[in-house]
Amino acid sequence: MTTDTDPHLPVDAIIVGGGVAGLSAAVALGRSRRSVVIIDAGDPRNAPAAHSHNYLTRDGASPLELVRLGRDEARHYGARIVDGVATSARRTASGFEVTLADGSVVRGRRILVTTGLTDVLPDIPGLAERWGRDVLHCPYCHGWEVRDRVVGIIGSAMVGHQAQMWRQLTEHVTVFAHTATELAAGDLERLDARGIAVVDEEIARIDVDNDAIVGVTLANGERIALDALVVGPNFTSRADILVSLGIGTTEMVMNENVLGTYVEADPVGATSVPGVWVAGNVSAPMDTVVAASAAGTKAGAAINGDLIEEEVRSAVERKKSAQP
Structure with missing residues (x-):
């Protein structure tokens, strides 16, 4: 050898x-x-x-x-x-x-x-810095760790499917359409059937406190509390x-x-x-x-x-x- x-x-x-x-x-x-x-x-x-x-x-x-x-x-x-x-x-x-x-x-x-x-991540202030920590993308890699927590999902081409996968891990799922293409009627029906909320407003920034995501601030100034954020890069x-x-x-x-x-x-x-x-x-x-x-x-x-x-x-x- x-x-x-x-x-x-x-x-x-x-x-x-x-x-x-x-x-x-x-x-x-x-x-x-x-x-x-x-x-x-x-x-x-x-x-x-x-x-x-x-x-x-x-x-x-x-x-x-x-x-x-x-x-x-x-x-x-x-x-x-x-x-x-x-x-x-x-x-x-x-x-x-x-x-x-x-x-x-x-x-x-x-x-x-x-x-x-x-x-290639969405261009949202504060998001890239949290990538791989509490900004996630794979439910099989990191989903168990946020089970039963409050999870937000940033809209992407596959957000309808992605949301259902994370819904398997927690009942507290919110989809943020952000700048993604408008969700199809079929997707909206499926999301609603499993209690997944949809927010149409664009995300302005990621909110962090004590080195952890605590939520997002929307373009209209509204703040929504979260424990983790999911992207579809x-x-x-x-x-x-x-x-x-x-x-x-x-x-x-x-x-x-x-x-x-x-x-x-x-x-x-x-x-x-x-x-x-x-x-x-x-x-x-x-x-x-x-x-x-x-x-x-x-x-x-x-x-x-x-x-x-x-x-x-x-x-x-x-x-x-x-x-x-």
């Missing part, structure tokens, strides 16, 4: 992105005795959150703690971790080169991109590296609404460009932490299999050429 990769030699796999997807892939590859370099910019999407959930045996663990533990595991199996920003990638005769912001270059036979996504994939390799993004559409962008791939993460894989939120915006980890493991295994096929073909060709 490779215990430390030579920084001057091509590795079997370059992984761009050091979250749970990338680290899980590195472990799968390392356990198959593959040399790996992980390039990590150090800005995980879920860094503001104190806890992550629905990760069996790790429920409640800090996202940053999961990354710390994952780094230790990846290094145990020989991965080299480079802290830096990957700015571009290109194909070479032997695989790929990834250039970092400091001008350094990493070379490898295959490349896996696990750079995640950026949450736009998901924009961090795909610059992939674009430099000729791989574009695709609009994520649900119920005829565009919710963001993602990178298309097959079930094990292979993209339309041979030798390039993706895993995690860059290709599956709705994936939770545990799903992103599983996707990384699948992609790592697929890359190992692809490398094996290449090595077998080379061995067969050498055998044939050596025969008299």
Whole structure:
């Protein structure tokens, strides 16, 4: 097993992105005795959150703690971790080169991109500062923690569906239409049937006291008390590296609404460009932490299999050429 990769030699796999997807892939590859370099910019999407959930045996663990533990595991199996920003990638005769912001270059036979996504939030004063704390978006990630509390939901393309999911956790749900498109009559009927209030007025700001949301102030000056606020952000994939390799993004559409962008791939993460894989939120915006980890493991295994096929073909060709 490779215990430390030579920084001057091509590795079997370059992984761009050091979250749970990338680290899980590195472990799968390392356990198959593959040399790996992980390039990590150090800005995980879920860094503001104190806890992550629905990760069996790790429920409640800090996202940053999961990354710390994952780094230790990846290094145990020989991965080299480079802290830096990957700015571009290109194909070479032997695989790929990834250039970092400091001008350094990493070379490898295959490349896996696990750079995640950026949450584009509503432009409301005070909201971004509370993101991942008491401004939430995923009921499976953080819903239990606000069960039976007073929850407000900022209008978005999917607010009718979103409100019903949070209503499963608390009876105290209010939808703020804010600047969203007018709710359909069917949505209003469904919200009313489950006692979900609707406020048409635009939100002017988020009210915070003692480092916690206490409510919102509307454009008309009215204040409404809340314990938590839910948003439906736009998901924009961090795909610059992939674009430099000729791989574009695709609009994520649900119920005829565009919710963001993602990178298309097959079930094990292979993209339309041979030798390039993706895993995690860059290709599956709705994936939770545990799903992103599983996707990384699948992609790592697929890359190992692809490398094996290449090595077998080379061995067969050498055998044939050596025969008299």
